[in-house]
Amino acid sequence: MTKLVYIDESGDLGFGPKSSTHLIITALVVSDSHVLERIAKKIRRNSTFKKGLKESSEFKGNKISEKSTKIALSNLNTIHEFRVIHIIFEKQKLKNSYLRKDKHNLYNHIAGKLAEYIALEDCNLIIRIDKSKGKQALIDDFNRHLELKFKEAGFSKNLEIHHSYSHSWIGLQMVDLLAWAEFQKICKNKDEYIRLINAEKQEEHDVFIK
Template identity: 30%
Template sequence: MIYLDESGDLGFGPRASKHFILAAVIARNPSEVGRCIKRVREQRLPKKYKQIPELKFHNSSQTIKGRVLDCVARTDTDIAYAVLRKNQVYEQLKNRQQILYNYIVGSLLLKIITEYHIEGTAKVFVDKSLYGLEKDHFNDYLTWKACMGNHLKDLDVEPPEIIHVDSRLDRCIQVADFVAGAISHKYSSGDDHYYDKIKSIISISMDFFEGKDKDCVVNPSLLRPIRLRAASSFSGRTYNTTQDNMHQA
């Protein structure tokens, strides 16, 4: 199972974030990952945390952040992420945020499928409130990117199953939020404290566009093949490939 969440924004105004982070939690045992949130909530917490419906990185204390991230690092889970350096985005793309967003998600998903040699249907869970999400357009693009926009002749790749969920009801999406927040904290502040907690399980890092590790497999030893058997149907809809012509700024 692949769970996606983000940190930052795709705005370009004076108050916008300098980076946009997309994190993927690749969970071989989702229930084990979800328990990281459950265990933290069962502990003695200040009253304000008991009352909120969802723990998130940005509204949690240092202690809660550390507990969640430490727990995730002990699970049979890998992390892949993409970082967009927004100062390098083409001017003509700054007002086409949906295309920019879809490209980042599609590129990261394709990288995961190819590096992990995923055969069968990859189940991809996304927060239904993800930035600027237009559901049908988003689903069509990821289907095209994963199955038609590549040359995976050696893999039996099926269209990914894109599942939109309410993050308040899905603990694994909540974990992905903490992971995205930890990575974002590193890029925005230069502080590796939270990032270091999950560093050992980071398998893939994609840097758009001129990062030190632009398209990097961080830890090859984590890339165990994943073969899935869940069935999925493909409507046969096509996607305009001209919208995938993203280039370095």
């Protein structure tokens, strides 16, 4: 058996006065990508959603209307089997001066925390992450770090990691919405979006990095 994992984040890794207070990294775990595609087709037929697309053809929390966001999130609950894992990193608690300056390694450390929770899935995993690291060397470094964390978590099945553009993968668009919704809750005290997802399907984990 193989499960699919989609990963995206909301927030930033800056430490300036205009930077976000937290970085949220979210994983959406499903057994079948076709269920997400069917949901996407259903949502796109909704007249309210069509009007809320603005200039974007993707499900993006910062690009579609409030009503469209709620429609998309609510439809996730029609999936029989899925998990949503939120990693919450409060930046002011980071004291490590090296990681404060090295955003790539900091992101790898935070994302690596997902491994111990995703590794609970006793099956092969295909991980797809929104492509943001331009240089191949950075992609390879991320993959090595994540593979190591899975190994340390006792994961022994087959693991694939792919970096893809969100416009080609509905799973990446959905997890973008989920990360955005969690960010609204944690950073803006607005939980009206994330509450649309069945609470039993969601996990929140705070991350502390020395």
